[in-house]
Amino acid sequence: MPTVSVGRDRLFAALGETYTKEEFEELCFKFGIELDDVTTEKAIIRKEKHLEEEQEAGDEDEEVIYKIDVAANRYDLLCLEGIARALRIFNEKEASPLYTVTNVSPESILKMHVKPETSLIRPFVVCAVLRGVAFDEARYNSFIDLQDKLHQNICRRRTLVAIGTHDLDTIQGPFSYEALPPQEINFVPLKQVKIFRADELLEYYKSDMKLKKFLHIIENSPVYPVIYDRNR
Missing domain, CATH: 3.50.40.10 (Phenylalanyl-trna Synthetase, Chain B, domain 3)
Structure with missing residues (x-):
């Protein structure tokens, strides 16, 4: 299952509601995804560098990161915006999107x-x-991160598809x-x-x-x- 890292506060703002960790875990369970870990950027870097898990000055002010496991075939959930929209629809706070084809001259x-x-x-x-x-x-970084995730999975590490944005x-x-x-x-x-x-x-x-x-x-x-x- 792919894991998506999102800022907790930005996610809650997009959802229009604040949850405790337990409440959000329950929401994920009901929807069919999983809150895998709660961490911070500094903690992620320390883990990647195999450093000891010890509190540093300023850690308490760092943004909390939620690492969420999503289904492998749900490419729409590979970013904060996609997860927020899906959960809003699940909570009946938003209607499912309706796409139409328009006539262009x-x-x-x-x-x-x-x-x-x-x-x-x-x-x-x-x-x-x-x-x-x-x-x-923040939106730009999320957009680029989504593009990279698509490159890694459905695009087969760019061997099938390479995405460019201009x-x-x-x-x-x-x-x-x-x-x-x-x-x-x-x-x-x-x-x-x-x-x-x-x-x-x-x-x-x-x-x-x-x-x-x-x-x-x-x-x-x-x-x-x-x-x-x-x-x-």
Whole structure:
């Protein structure tokens, strides 16, 4: 069962109700998930570093973290927002969401052109536009954490699917999905200011503890997948 770590106070705020530990355990049991552990960020770090469990100054002011076990097939429960919504619906404080398909005028539709060369490496691309989304730091971190969890399970550690998220205010359609030799791809990666060629970037990421384990997926391919906007 996947385990999701959420801030207790943020979770209770999203639920619109405060619970004791025992009350929340009972709610989880009734819904079909489990409160696995109650901890803090510092305690998690100490455990990862195999340090002794001893109280430090300021620990009592730290945010309490609930670690919740959820069902493996409930991808909607892999983040605080998903758990909160499901529990609100379970408690009859919110109706189940109803999704509708709207008619969009042809001139408003954003297009993604798929080049045939992508069949050599990753033949499919799926796109969606999310509007009216406002991020603060906590929501953004939760969003990225959800994306990482999806990468690890349903995406099979990115071997089946790699998810990318972009700010539509900073790019322009139409878009194109292409597969090019790495020497022909140049861009500035996240948190960098230098322009990298794709083959140079893979070499650079070999020292990145988080990303190096994914390099094998494409590094021996003659072409790398890339998405460009109107301005490439």
